[in-house]
Amino acid sequence: MRFTGVPAEPPPPVSGGETLRGWAAGVGRSTGRARALTEPDPGAIAEGEVLVARATDSSWTPVFLRAGGIVVERGGPLSHAAVVARELGVPAVLNVPAATAALDGRLVTVDGDRGEVVIHREPS
Structure with a gap:
């Protein structure tokens, strides 16, 4: 199999608040x-x-079926999270340190193309 052509340009960055990278x-x-x-x-x-x-x-696969996006603190290209996210077509970012503490309950955008998680500013 041979791939030819030029990959599409990634979409512009998401504007928002703090950005976590993974x-x-x-x-x-x-x-x-x-x-x-x-x-x-x-x-x-x-x-x-x-x-x-x-x-x-x-054992997390049933949860992945409900998720609109996935952020995991640990994992590589062949980890469960990466493989299942690609199979299901769910945006995912891995290796985001302290994500569970930083993100819970916040409005976020998972950008699986850029490897970024943007935390949106919300009115207090």
């Missing part, structure tokens, strides 16, 4: 409320919310 694992963008979970409970995340976890394994 490893781009699943392409696309998703904006939603971040939900930090410590165990794989699909009932603990609403459809379209952004899943935030320290690490995942195969």
Whole structure:
């Protein structure tokens, strides 16, 4: 198999507040409320919310089916989070230190093309 051509230009950066950077694992963008979970409970995340976890394994797959985006503190290109995010077409960013503490409950955009998580400013 041979690929030819030029990759499309990535979309412009998301404007917002603070930006956390990690490893781009699943392409696309998703904006939603971040939900930090410590165990794989699909009932603990609403459809379209952004899943935030320290690490995942195969028991997290049902949660991935509900997530609009995925942010994980640890994981590489062949980790569970990266592989499943790509298979499902869910935007994902990995290796974002302290993401569970920083993001829970915040409105965020997961940019799986750039490997960035933008925390949006919200009225107090």
